[in-house]
Amino acid sequence: MSKLTISADLCSACGSCVDACPFGALTLEGDVPEVSDQCTFCGACVDACPAEAITLERDQAADVADITSYHGVWVWVEQFRGQACSISWEMLGQGRKLADQLGVPLTACVLGHNVRGVAQEAIAYGADRAFLADDASLAAYRTDPYAAVLVRLVREHRPEVFLLGASARGRDLAGAVATDLRTGLTADCTGLDIDPETRLLRQTRPAFGGNIMATIICPNYRPQMATVRHRVFEVPPADTARQGQIVQVPAAMGEAAIASQVVDFVMEAGQVNLADAHIIVSGGRGVGGPEGYAPLQALADALGGALGASRAAVDAGWIPYAHQVGQTGRTVKPDLYIACGISGAIQHLAGMQTSKVIVAINKDPEAPIFNVATYGIVGDLFEIVPALTAEFKKRLGK
Ligand SMILES: Cc1cc2nc3c(=O)[nH]c(=O)nc-3n(C[C@H](O)[C@H](O)[C@H](O)COP(=O)(O)OP(=O)(O)OC[C@H]3O[C@@H](n4cnc5c(N)ncnc54)[C@H](O)[C@@H]3O)c2cc1C
Numbered sequence: 025m026s027k028l029t030i031s032a033d034l035c036s037a038c039g040s041c042v043d044a045c046p047f048g049a050l051t052l053e054g055d056v057p058e059v060s061d062q063c064t065f066c067g068a069c070v071d072a073c074p075a076e077a078i079t080l081e082r083d084q085a086a087d088v089a090d091i092t093s094y095h096g097v098w099v100w101v102e103q104f105r106g107q108a109c110s111i112s113w114e115m116l117g118q119g120r121k122l123a124d125q126l127g128v129p130l131t132a133c134v135l136g137h138n139v140r141g142v143a144q145e146a147i148a149y150g151a152d153r154a155f156l157a158d159d160a161s162l163a164a165y166r167t168d169p170y171a172a173v174l175v176r177l178v179r180e181h182r183p184e185v186f187l188l189g190a191s192a193r194g195r196d197l198a199g200a201v202a203t204d205l206r207t208g209l210t211a212d213c214t215g216l217d218i219d220p221e222t223r224l225l226r227q228t229r230p231a232f233g234g235n236i237m238a239t240i241i242c243p244n245y246r247p248q249m250a251t252v253r254h255r256v257f258e259v260p261p262a263d264t265a266r267q268g269q270i271v272q273v274p275a276a277m278g279e280a281a282i283a284s285q286v287v288d289f290v291m292e293a294g295q296v297n298l299a300d301a302h303i304i305v306s307g308g309r310g311v312g313g314p315e316g317y318a319p320l321q322a323l324a325d326a327l328g329g330a331l332g333a334s335r336a337a338v339d340a341g342w343i344p345y346a347h348q349v350g351q352t353g354r355t356v357k358p359d360l361y362i363a364c365g366i367s368g369a370i371q372h373l374a375g376m377q378t379s380k381v382i383v384a385i386n387k388d389p390e391a392p393i394f395n396v397a398t399y400g401i402v403g404d405l406f407e408i409v410p411a412l413t414a415e416f417k418k419r420l421g422k
Pocket residue numbers: 233234307308309310311333334335336337348349350351352353354364365366367368369370371372375385386387388391403404405406
């Protein structure tokens with residue numbers, strides 16, 4: 025058992041350790057802080073103490089024994105109104121690869137109401153087992169009841185890896201679950217694999233404003249939790265003949281204990297679904313203003329595509345944030361991405377460079393976007409885009 029000791033002789037009762045404790049495990053009522061059983065022996069208080077009054081003796085053997093009791097890869101399957109979100113199948117596809125590398129089973133966690141079909145689909149997409157929490161209180165996503173089910177399941181069954189999609193709900197839920205379980209969470213990963221020597225999950229994501237890719241490990245806590253953005257991984261083929269086990273589990277909170285109520289869902293007017301678009305015509309600062317998007321919209325309409333944007337254009341207020349592609353916008357992977365007047369900053373590339381075909385239109389032949397482009401057109405977008413629209417319309421008979 026690890027042990028935290030506070031020296032009464034050295035402690036000045038300054039409270040630095042209380043402020044530094046991420047788990048609220050220290051309280052200062054007398055001369056020396058009291059340590060509650062909320063303490064995870066993370067060591068934050070040791071580093072924070074200016075008087076070096078706190079010592080931590082870690083019981084490495086106990087920690088390792090505890091960690092080795094965790095087994096299996098889990099994926100949270102997100103659904104909205106009974107329909108699974110495609111990001112969940114992407115996560116299951118990657119989860120399957122990780123589980124196979126580790127030689128462990130893959131489990132899907134399906135929460136909702138009347139969602140047995142989603143659990144069945146999860147088996148088709150690669151899960152060996154699906155936990156199904158089907159209850160009226162879980163019909164619409166709410167943090168508390170969803171997190172309570174997952175936390176209870178994790179405590180009971182101890183998975184070593186737990187993956188969630190980095191959607192709005194997934195990000196919210198992952199943070200709540202990781203906090204309750206006091207484990208690490210790497211958000212917005214762009215790559216996941218297993219270190220063959222240590223069996224640790226290697227979680228790769230952009231860091232320092234996208235200038236480096238950091239690979240993060242979580243050696244001391246379980247489960248190793250990560251969220252991954254939409255369209256980073258491929259959706260695996262579904263095999264409806266696949267057999268798996270569906271395990272019904274109860275909700276973990278009664279309605280009376282849940283602090284929030286869903287009154288209504290209001291869909292945002294003019295909502296864009298960039299993540300699922302097969303063709304995206306995207307405009308950056310080079311479009312010159314909000315009116316500069318009109319020729320791009322005409323090209324997108326001719327091709328049946330969606331309109332994207334760089335952050336520079338969004339920050340300038342020319343187009344809403346929902347259109348932003350990149351590190352702090354959407355990650356997209358269309359069949360065709362046409363970048364117009366976009367220089368190709370690393371943060372923009374982070375959101376679109378895995379597109380199948382990239383066409384870049386830029387009047388600067390040295391623009392970095394040409395380094396990732398399949399086809400580059402050097403010139404003024406206000407001449408090239410209308411010419412492309414006219415030609416596509418002619419060829420498509422529009
Ligand atoms: C933490 C962080 C997160 C970020 N997240 C994102 C993000 O999610 N998405 C994102 O896009 N950026 C993001 N950025 C900003 C990013 O660094 C760039 O500033 C931004 O992508 C630049 O946008 P741009 O290419 O439209 O503008 P610029 O870099 O100014 O490029 C405009 C381009 O248009 C060309 N051009 C001008 N006029 C014409 C014309 N008539 N015809 C053809 N070409 C023309 C120019 O030659 C130039 O190459 C982020 C930055 C940080 C620090």
